[in-house]
Amino acid sequence: MKKLSSAVLGLAFTFAFGMMANAQVPTDPQIVGIVQTANRIDIDQAKLALKKSTNPQVKEFANQMISDHTNLEKSVTDLANKLGAKEQTSDTAKQLKQQAADESKKLNGLKGSDFDGEYVSHEIAFHQAVIDAATNTLIPNAKNAELKSALQNAAPVLQGHLQHAQQLQQSLQSSSH
Numbered sequence: 001m002k003k004l005s006s007a008v009l010g011l012a013f014t015f016a017f018g019m020m021a022n023a024q025v026p027t028d029p030q031i032v033g034i035v036q037t038a039n040r041i042d043i044d045q046a047k048l049a050l051k052k053s054t055n056p057q058v059k060e061f062a063n064q065m066i067s068d069h070t071n072l073e074k075s076v077t078d079l080a081n082k083l084g085a086k087e088q089t090s091d092t093a094k095q096l097k098q099q100a101a102d103e104s105k106k107l108n109g110l111k112g113s114d115f116d117g118e119y120v121s122h123e124i125a126f127h128q129a130v131i132d133a134a135t136n137t138l139i140p141n142a143k144n145a146e147l148k149s150a151l152q153n154a155a156p157v158l159q160g161h162l163q164h165a166q167q168l169q170q171s172l173q174s175s176s177h
Helices: 002-021 028-052 058-083 091-108 113-139 145-175
Strands: none
Touching: 028 058, 028 091, 028 113, 028 145, 058 113, 058 145, 091 113, 113 145
16 A cells, blocks of 8 residues: 555656646646646546445545536636637646556556555545645746636635545545554
């Protein structure tokens, strides 16, 4: 389990610091692309959790991720359409997609409590990385006031997901002892 957690932390640091290390500042269309990629990744991972997990708490969490990230995705799409900011890909979005594919492959190979533990650990690391990236890179570099505001308004939702995932992880760990 420690091996899996360190791999997940590697993902978080790669995402959060990879963006900042990149000399290019993301444009508003690239920010939209990064946000939408992160939303889709979380929705896809949650759908996988609904298929593979038998734990009611994990399924409840996954349903919340699908609902909340679908709503975030729609609001960002609506805002991008309103602003005429077509979603644009970036190295960060491509990197996120590759890491998500690697994580999905790993998750597909796991069952039962091993799956649940990895899924929840990944959600913790992913949400922390997204919060860090939004705070340190996306929000400060968003040029459009409405986009910046939308990112700021999403922060409490993401923070709530992180806290829910942390509580779920504690619950899973205490039930396995």
